[in-house]
Amino acid sequence: MPLKFGTSKAIAIAFGVLTVSSIGGMLTMVILFKAQTQNVTMTPPPTMPTTTLAPPPQMRLPKSLVPQKYEIVLAVQLYTKIIEEGNGSNPNITTPNQTMIFTGNSTVHFQCAQKTMSIFLNSRNLNVSSPVVLNKGANRNIKVSGLKHYDDESDFLELELMDALEAGGNYSLYLSFHGEVSDNLEALYLSRYTDGIFDYESVDDPNADRFIAATNLQPTDARKVFPCFDEPDMKAVFELTIIHRRESRALGNAAPRENNIIDDEWQYTIFKPTPKMSTYLFAFTVVDDSFTFTRSPISNTDRVEINTYARPEAIDAGHADYATEIARKLLRFYESQFELKYAMEKIDQIALPDLYPAAMENWGLITYQEGFLLYQEGVSSLLHKEDIATVIAHELAHQWFGNAVTMKWWNDLWLNEGIATYLSYFAVDSVEPTFNIKEISIMNDLHDAFREDALASSHPLSPPPDNITTTNEILGMFDSISYSKGAIVLRMLANHVGEVVFNKGLQMYLKAFQYGSVEKDDLWEYIQMADNQNRFAKAVRNTDDIAGFMNPWTTQSGYPVITINTTDGQVYQKQFLFNNSVNSSNSWTVEIEFISNASSQFEKVYLYNNKPVNKEAFIAKNGEWFLANINCTGYYRVNYNPENWERLLAQLQKNRHSIPLVNRGQLIDDAFNLARAKLVNVTLALNSTLFLTKETEFLPWESAVRNLEYFILMFDRSEVYGPMQIYLREQVRELYNFFKTYTDDDSVPQNDHSLQYTQLLAIKLACSNGLPECVEMAKQKYAAWMKSNNTNSIHPNLRSEIYCQAVAAGEKEEWEFAWDMYQTSSNTSEKDQLRRALSCTKKIWLLSRYLDYTLDPEKIRLMDVGSTIYYIAQNAAGQALAWNFIRANWDYVSQGDGAMLIAGVTSRFSTEFELEELMRFQNYNLGGGAARAVSLAIEQTQVNIQWVKENKDVVLQWFEQKTSSVRQKEN
Template sequence: MAKDTHISKAIAIAFVVLTISAIAGLITMIILYKAQISAMNPTPPPTVPSTTTVLPPTMRLPRSVIPESYEVFLRFPFYTKILEVVNVTSPNQTTNFSGNTTIHFQCVQRTSTIYIHSMELEVSEAKVFNRNTDGEIQVSSMSSHEDHSEFLVIELNEALESGGNYSLSLVFVGELYHNFDGAYISSYTEGVPSHEGDKSADRFLIITNNEPIYARNVFPCFDEPEMKAVFNVTIIHRRQTTALANAPVDKIQLIDDWKYTRFHSTPKMSTYLFAFAVSEFEATASSYEPVVIKTYARPEAVAAGHTKYAAEITGKILSFYENLFEIKYMQQKLDQIALPDLSPAAMENWGLITYQEGALLYEEGASSSLQKESIATIIAHELAHQWFGNLVTMKWWNQLFLKEGFATYISCFAVDHVEPSFNMKDSFFASELQAAFEVDSLTSSHPLVPPEEDIQRTYDIISLYDIITYSKGAIVLRMLEDVLEAPAFIQGIRMYLRDLSYANGDQNDLWHYMQKGADANNRQVDVAKFMDSWTKQIGYPVITINTTSGEISQKHFLFNDSSQSSLVWDVPIRVMSKTFLSPKPVFLKTSQPEIWDELISSSGDWLLANVNCTGYYRVNYNPENWEALLTQLETNRSLIPLMNRMQLIDDAFNLARAKIVNVTLALNVTRFLYNETDFHPWDSAMRNFQYIYLMFDRTEVYGPMQTYLRSQVRNLYMFFSNSTDHSQVPVDHMQQQSQTLAVQVACNSGLPDCVAMAKRMFGLWMKDNTNIIHPNLRHWIYCEAVASGGKEEWDFAWSQYQSTNDTSEKYHLRHALSCTKKIWLLNRYLGYTLDPEKIQQVDAAEIVSSISKSVAGQVLAWNFIRAHWDYLSHGGPAVLIHAVTSRFSTQFELQELERFAADYHLGSAERVVQQAIEQTRVNIQWVSEHKDVLLQWFERETAS
């Protein structure tokens, strides 16, 4: 039986109501439910004895039997709202469900043992039938191994014969929790409660989240991506609710208080894509023949038009992918549903895509342009999965980048198609590249495709859902397209998807089809050899170029250079100067220095490598070339491509962190920002200044650094202040991004004009309850107003948070509440995260991460995480650990972190904690070596 889990008092009441009101129709329900079980014995079976079955040598399922199809019946005796007040003696009720499944399978290797996954389910009966003879095969024993392999092991009295067709029928019960895995309960409030404690507006729904290995929590199944099958599903649920699943509805029967919803057969798919929802949600329909597209959400959100934007762009993105891949979308319908509670942001279930509300709902006049961009990107990402992941699936989880890297990369093209003003190919890859670089500069990173034998445990699998898989995966695919060029790349994709439809593949299959695309387009590249160096090895190289001698070399880039590494990559090098651009990349394939004549520059000229940042590597130059590049940036920056202006900043700062160049070089690169108005260079600079802030905001470096940033950002801030007075925003999307960043940097650095503007606008909102702050600027204006204010401003923001159901506004206010400088208010806010009535559990980790960004908040958050790790780790432990430890730079903090690693059950956070330990060691040494140099530089730059 599954372990007990606490849920809210409202859910407990609903459960008691359920047990009272269900009695009248229970006899009819039992008869009908048993009829669905068909050949299963309607009387309770005797207890099947457990055995000491020897498990297979790995955590993987044996390949002796292969599933073909499932018949799944699930019954949920659960109400979606409170019907009446019921006295409850215990607030810790749980909610159960029951079901049965019949699995049709083929035996491919003679065996008398069936291994199947089952977790947190009580399986009461198992029967096996020979479909060739219609005879039953007796079960001798059944044993569960939840603490080890999560296998249900079924021993038979006689062997299954190779080539035979069989069926396995199982009866089981399980429990619904509120933990975001498997089938779980989500809750929301419809409208505004009439008084504190009023539960009449509370609503509940049942939803699934089965990736990567949680379908086994819903029904016993062969829960591995290669074990694809067809699913035939019937859901028995309360009459007033609607059930959705992967496939369209086939038939609905209404009997008393119950609704039987039978769905059509799904395509052949992996278990992690199995999904359903039971709710009272409503939908916005959109037309895209012949696919029926519906976007579901809370009735209040649908009525307010918050699903309209998603409904408008979904069909356009589907059409784009169909034309790009030359394969039609494979189902008759596509449902999307916005959920109050979901971790992660979205899940690509075939035909029923689930989203966090903030990832799908857009409110005109309340949501920012950045949120609109995010919604479009996430929808495009999930729709890309309908091909990459759903139609063609990785063979095992170590190949996860085949779906996540591809969906991340391809989604940018789809967004550029439906929203060309977003300029996503530049914007997205700028952030993806720098995010991947940061993590991949540590020895505790991992290869994009780790060895299969290293990814066996549940924690191993979950830990792969990280920046390396998503961001590095996208970047190396972008690099491959640059090398092959688009026609060959797209041709390879089309063949890969066509030939492996409804099947599984690995990276070798992908390289095979990419090679065919390359050969057909006369591209002289050994694809497998080139890509294996980027997918099978940890990290990335730094390329060093001397423009005086023409020497070029590569070396593994690491923040901790004491780590010895002999790794070598096939590196595509493309260079440019004022008068020259390489027509195609040239490969550097050796660790030994080489002399390339084309890299020699005459005195005073500059040379730039990795043009437009299409390669996954950093570049360092001889001092003369760095000086020439800096001079060009300060005199006429437009001659250097925008993406390279961004990357020169990022490379210089990170080369300094690795002690390859002097930190003063990195700081000198930022001087040109005084006249820069484009978003990407500023964004890159602030990402990197953030590291210096975190290392030195507890020292005397902080003051001069703030003064320098105020002077640098003043021009950018005043440009938008003069043109819009911050009551309006520019028309151009990227200029809107620049304006938002200008407000962020100006207010954070204490520019008086910005601080006064934020206090004035927020004060007007408090005074007359009319919010004139543009949605683009609310995030940072709210933050500055709360930071500069006291209890009155904080309480006002909290009251606004409680009274709104708008997802975007809640996000801005959650962040603002963490900006206060009052320690007691931060402690109060941390306490609120433990109360689901105040803060949903899915948002708790985000809030603690935000609080940790300030000096005072970081100490509070670190203590809080350790005190409440079990609760907080459900909502994204990797982000939480990264945020709260990013300032660690003392021996005491290192010791505390090492003690945390030793004393706590970290689960999937194990790798990120090890990365934090490694980064803290690097920080300690870097701070001790660079504090005086930084202080002198900032004081000299701001002396006048």
């Protein structure tokens, strides 16, 4: 669409009036704005001179200036709807073109901490002009001698001054600017939707597009919206005014203070001041005024207004009701848990048609992808409620951890993301106890962290700040280490000191640093203070130094494997790495909780680096077995001598209930990963799955399936795959039959989400490995839907797998039916399930067509491009197609999560040729977290090549031996 610059000069003049006048002067400004823009093509403000300079000594802003408050005025010229009037036969009726320009000015008030002749801010892709520096104490302007932009990754905007700013002085800086609304889900960007409501006269198409302007500024995109001190610890108060069109509604961090109509085209909204906060949390949206909301009822004990905004048909159908209800419950939980009230008077939740990532915690205005906020009874999966509750819990936790208390710099991102992830376990478990998701969520995060942290190219939770300076390096911190490992080491600390002490420490930490910024040592200090007040601490533990205990877990990458020899009682640790040729001297203080079949009591010992522990504690007597890391509260793996492994696996087959549920899953996970690292024989890992024929719990099955997926990825293009499929088909047969009555009747076990997960897993494993009754079930149910005139009787929980398996077993007709349903469905959850199902076909030409669709935003939204290609790459028929496709179209497809794309398309790489291709791809200018993802993929591919070479024959022999009797019957 063409860009329109015509109003820029008039808005700049009007903004000058706004900045120096009272609110009463607003009308004067707007009248001037309207008069000077009507029927006139304006010249944009003069272009700011851009100079390529040698950067300052470092990429960080100097700390000579301390921002206190921003006064920001923005004119968003976007049309939220473009009405096609008439039938085109009347040349006098015109349709406006969309305009993608925003114009604004800002006044930042700051104090000078150190005498300086320059003002440094961050600015990117903005045309900046008209600087005015005011010495507020002397009430005089300071002349600006130069305005320079550093053409490097610093994004520095430097104002050179004629007179120095003096330490202790108070100043302000006024700047005018304009920029473009982005199409790429970053900074101030464009989103669109179709409301399907015929309520505008003279509209030919009731399904015309509606447009939304929304912000997504984390981590370093505030500088694309207004010039600012764009670092997380440079907090300030924000006062925002938005000028927008009459048919639109503006939302901001704070509640509106004033909203006035200007004329028949324009209005303005002035928002109350925010709390002191970081620039990346600054947020606003401008939406069509039909974009409505549902409000949570406020009781006598509530203070906060919670509004959930979405497309009008979603609100009218009640799809936002669950999100609104659960947000109220979660807010009450957090206020009680933290003993600290939420800092603002309202929370707006808004379901955006386009957003990447899933949600963003902007203070007071939390943005979500529609699929993580909207729930439709009878269409959305019951398990989808968990996704919604968990994402909302995560974002609300950020209102304290991240918003009120913020990490000083991005190297400590885990203080935001790890804490929010950890707290969401307990929040969801408290408000939705029937979900029983705590253990599943914890194990998911544990395994995500384990997987990435087992590579030498991993990074510490808290790397040195100087290692994380550019935007690309910052983006690389948004990974499983910061989120999942951060949560898991906090869980380990909470187990170490006790949850009561840990929660008390968090409360003290929040109150001490509210509206401030922190480093990891600040957290240790307040956990230590809480621990010191615990009179039982010394009786429970041998260590009282919280920082000493935790720093090795946060400043070193990786984690240990603890090896216990029950023959001689020896216990030692070393860093666990898939590539065991890498040398590491890292060590940790490890708290080992263990049991044996000779005692039902948990026991505990500490392993300090590799100092000897009491050997007698671990010597097996009379066939005794030992099990360490009870309930996986420690962030480490455990290896045993072969005799102890054999006893544990025998116990699983004899009476699995003697082993705690979480450990039944973890024994499988440890065995498979130790085998990948060549610390145990691969047959031991495979033997750990034998007991599953009698298992119905989710966690052990999930662990086995996830680990066997690595075998599938390595061998689904080789002769190993046939006997492997037979083995998996026979292992899952009894589990599939356990749920068969439910599945055949299109029902699920009620009030037990764990069993619902297991039912879904049973269908996936049985159908994908060719269990005839499962494949036939999926085909029949899908065919019935195709013949039913869109009456879908498949249970929402089961749709994702039944759709996928039916499309995989089907032809062009089944695929095109799914595509038609995807295009016509208005339910986000249903669309996501269909989008995944389309990737399941075995027809290469259909997968190729589907990849081409991802380049058309009218077919596949930009935010869904990455996950769609990821799904295709997980299909053996689509992996090579996806790899070639992303290399040919990298600039477009990587606008979401490039790192996820790399991980997905390279997951099968296990040949020298694939390694060479990957290393050539490393030379691309990838940016963001993708460059680091390629490094991880190269290391993983090298590990895969070696592992396949060493294990292929042994694995083939094991599967052939286990399936020989079945193959004889089939033949």
